[in-house]
Amino acid sequence: MEYWGYFRSSSSYRLRIALGLKGLTADFHPVHLVKDGGQQKTDAYRAMNPQALVPVLKTGDDLLTQSPAILEWLEEVYPDPPLLPRGAVERAQVRAFCAAIACEIHPLQNLRVLSYLRETYGQDQAGVEAWCQRWIGEGLAACEALLAGRPATRFAFGDAPGMAEVYLVPQMFSAARFKVETGALPRLTAIAAACAELPAFADAHPARQPDAEG
Numbered sequence: 001m002e003y004w005g006y007f008r009s010s011s012s013y014r015l016r017i018a019l020g021l022k023g024l025t026a027d028f029h030p031v032h033l034v035k036d037g038g039q040q041k042t043d044a045y046r047a048m049n050p051q052a053l054v055p056v057l058k059t060g061d062d063l064l065t066q067s068p069a070i071l072e073w074l075e076e077v078y079p080d081p082p083l084l085p086r087g088a089v090e091r092a093q094v095r096a097f098c099a100a101i102a103c104e105i106h107p108l109q110n111l112r113v114l115s116y117l118r119e120t121y122g123q124d125q126a127g128v129e130a131w132c133q134r135w136i137g138e139g140l141a142a143c144e145a146l147l148a149g150r151p152a153t154r155f156a157f158g159d160a161p162g163m164a165e166v167y168l169v170p171q172m173f174s175a176a177r178f179k180v181e182t183g184a185l186p187r188l189t190a191i192a193a194a195c196a197e198l199p200a201f202a203d204a205h206p207a208r209q210p211d212a213e214g
Contacts, residue, residue, distance in 0.1 A: 001026035005055040006033045007209035010106055011067035013170035018071050020200030022078045030100045030211035031109055068102055071166065083163040094157055097146055098167040105139035109174055124140065132178035140175060143184045154194050161195055169195050173206065
């Protein structure tokens with residue numbers, strides 16, 4: 001397998017974690033989302049992914065895009081260890097938790113959106129951070145509430161990390177990057193801390209990637 005990504009991309013971060021949890025490796029091709037006007041915008045990259053987004057995963061002759069679809073493919077093709085629980089209801093609950101991040105939080109902090117805020121509405125860094133703090137903070141508060149009635153397990157849906165953590169940890173990284181106040185998120189904070197102790201998460205951290213920047 002091969003994949004194209006960017007060290008700070010939440011979607012690429014998800015894929016790295018999932019590969020690590022599954023014990024899989026994939027050859028990495030960096031795609032700098034800012035340098036050269038955005039390397040994801042080149043004709044060569046758009047030929048792989050017309051959306052000009054990362055990551056792209058190549059398996060055999062097939063190219064897979066959109067991290068939720070890639071992660072579901074990994075779960076189907078490499079089912080052990082599982083990232084989703086067995087029960088249909090709990091699987092739906094995990095997927096809802098993941099969607100709260102992937103569909104409701106992440107798009108509003110996407111590089112394209114933040115660039116638009118700067119270029120079209122003249123927002124400076126403080127304005128961009130205020131935007132991110134509003135939407136990331138609100139979204140993570142909802143995720144905290146989704147777990148509030150669940151048993152006090154080490155991870156979101158049990159005693160082993162799974163798909164929920166694959167989505168949560170990159171989002172918590174983004175929260176720290178944009179200076180989001182997380183003091184009212186004790187469950188999410190504890191889960192992220194537990195994940196940081198595991199090699200699959202530690203090795204996937206943006207700072208440990210070959211294309212990482214200061």
